[in-house]
Amino acid sequence: MRDILNTAVRVLRPPSWATLVVAAPYAIFCLAAASAYASAWFASLAAYYITLCCIRVYLLNCFRRAAGKAADWKVERCRRCAWVLIVLCVPLAGIIILAATAGSAFSYPGPMVYAFGAYAFAATAAATVGLVGSRKRRCPIRIAWSVVSMGSALVSVFALQTALISRFSAEGEAYRTAMNAATGMGILVIIGTAAIAMLLWATRKAVGKGSALEQV
DSSP: OHHHHHHHHHHHSSSOHHHHHHHHHHHHHHHHHHHHHTOHHHHHHHHHHHHHHHHHHHHHHHHHHOTTOOHHHHHHHHHHHHHHHHHHHHHHHHHHHHHHHHGGGOOOOHHHHHHHHHHHHHHHHHHHHHHHHHHHSOOHHHHHHHHHHHHHHHHHHHHHHHHHHHHHOOSOHHHHHHHHHHHHHHHHHHHHHHHHHHHHHHHHHHTTOSSOOOOO
């Protein structure tokens, strides 16, 4: 059992193509659902997840090229990702408003709810492994990857909540609006705070302050 767990940690530790293999099909799934159901909700989720997949591809490429690069090069890539995540908070706020104000129009066929649940649990597990790994190794690219994974996992949990309420809740519009607004705003604050903290951390490193960085 220990060998299996160690293997899982090695596969999922950031950055890893394995987590992208999980995330990319989900983004395509949301895009296909947006086309099939003419849904602004699924289109918004697809745009968000496709952007996160692009950031992951960028970080994987940076990780591949990082050997032999100076610390400033890695810190700058971390800062770029932080800025992108901060900008992404704007469309994320739109997604939250859409879920809170138009959720009654959402319709989730049974298998789609299970797909949301499966991805939410997989993304959360991968993000947790990544956060543990980034704490042990203070590499800017790994830290950026972990924050991106955390943002993806939190939004997937929000999407799952929206799906469950839409399909199973009998509490009415007021309950749906309150729950989606409260959870969405909490997630927005967490992601925004994490992105700003990453930007400040990378800026401190760029000017030569703080603890030493670990090589990739």
